[in-house]
Amino acid sequence: MTDLKELTSVLRGSVLFDVQMHEYTSMQVGGACVCVFTPADTADITAFLEWARRNEERYFVMGSGTNLIVRDKGVRSPIIRIKDTLDSLQVEQEDASGVVMTAGAGIPLAQLVKYCTEHGLSGMEPLAGIPGTLGGALAMNAGTAGGTVSDIVETVTFIERSGRTRTLNRKAMGFGYRTCRELSSSSIVVSAVVRLRKSDAKRVSSSVAAVLEEKTRTQPLNYPSSGSIFKNPPKVKAWKLLDEAGMRGVRVRGAKYSELHTNFIVNTGQARAEDVLTLIDAGIEKVREKTKIKLELEVVIIGEP
Ligand SMILES: Cc1cc2nc3c(=O)[nH]c(=O)nc-3n(C[C@H](O)[C@H](O)[C@H](O)COP(=O)(O)OP(=O)(O)OC[C@H]3O[C@@H](n4cnc5c(N)ncnc54)[C@H](O)[C@@H]3O)c2cc1C
Structure with missing residues (x-):
């Protein structure tokens, strides 16, 4: 031991x-x-x-x-x-078209969005309202239908389990829908170089406000959650499949499928992981029974079974 x-x-x-x-x-x-x-x-x-x-x-x-x-x-x-650490932000290069910055993996996405809004830099808008760090966003290739973090990335620097530090460009990172091939094992992102376009501060600010307004309207942000539980299968929304399978509002003790957004499971108070996992299994089963589609997890589950 x-x-x-x-x-x-x-x-x-x-x-x-x-x-x-x-x-x-x-x-x-x-x-x-x-x-x-x-x-x-x-x-x-x-x-x-x-x-x-x-x-x-x-x-x-x-x-x-x-x-x-x-x-x-x-x-x-x-x-x-990697949170509350490795959270520096440094402008490396600036010209008429844009800005290239190195950001630490621990910087909150919200802080990056705020910086871009204040400085009239465009590119981060689709990521407004996504909680978490830049490192987590890169590992998940976080984003929305409007764009993902991989869209603004030039290079990512990470340390492998072997201790080797590597810097790869966007293409070599193998970003996919909510995944990143190079970060799927035990590698640790330490920083990334991002490129943003020069724009107008008012325009960026109003795009960010629109994205945030849409999220507030459509997501149960007043409850603890992990965001979307499942990935969207090709050409169909996971929330719709769950909804049609009757999961909206289905509850196990303190956890339930949100009435506002059926792909969110919310903790209404005192939920245990077991309650959330039971709901996840039930959602997969009901959707599979009804449509033969096997929902895939977007959330990451860890710990002793
Ligand atoms: C209310 C709410 C709304 C959300 N909306 C969205 C959305 O619109 N779009 C979206 O894509 N996601 C969304 N999410 C999910 C989540 O915010 C994102 O996936 C986010 O990018 C995760 O970042 P994190 O720092 O919290 O990572 P964590 O949850 O801590 O980790 C997630 C994964 O990233 C890995 N990881 C974390 N940091 C590093 C690092 N430094 N190096 C290597 N691997 C690392 C972990 O090993 C794990 O596999 C939402 C979540 C909530 C709660």
Whole structure:
């Protein structure tokens, strides 16, 4: 059994033990994680990876936990959390057409959207209202029908489990619908270079306002959730399939399929991960029975089964 306490002497960042994950995820469910490590900088990530390799220890990477459901029995491997750290933003190049910036993986998307709005930079508008960090957005290729984070990315820098640091351009990253091939294993994003177009601050601001207004109207933002539970199958919306399968408003204890947006499961208070997972299984089953379509998860589920 690895001595996790050793991490406090190996690392300079914050190392917390027995962390209640419902406090660290937007769904607000789940048991404890043995250890959550927030690195001080990239050298600290390298030190953590050295330790993980030496001890043959698995680990999980997280950002803000807005797309993450942790099971009730908790997580037995350490979590490396890239939030409230690696959150710098630096303009590298600016000309008449646009701006190229390097952003840390821990920067909240909302902060990037705010910066772009204030400086009249266009490109981030479709990402307005998506919670979470830039690192999480890259791993998920987060976005909306209007565009995804991969649209503005020039390069991504990440550290592999082996300790090797790599910088790949957008094409080589293998972005797909809510996935990124190069980030599907244990690699940790540390930063990305993004390119934004010069525009008019008023125009950017009104596009962002329209996106936010639409989300407020169509999503149950007053309850804890993980956003969309399922990916949209080709040519059809997951919420519609769930709706037609009768899942709207279906509840298991404190969790229910939102009446406002059937692809959201909300925590109405005191929900356990088990309730959310039961609803997920029921949704998959009902949609499969009715349409033969197998819904695929968009959310990431971790922890002891
Ligand atoms: C109310 C609400 C609305 C939402 N709306 C949208 C939406 O419109 N569109 C959309 O796409 N998503 C949406 N989401 C889902 C979620 O916000 C996004 O997927 C977000 O990008 C996740 O970022 P995060 O930092 O919270 O990542 P987490 O949830 O912490 O992690 C998600 C995944 O990313 C990986 N990851 C996180 N950080 C890193 C890193 N630094 N390096 C490598 N891997 C990493 C994790 O391992 C995990 O696999 C919504 C969620 C909520 C709660």
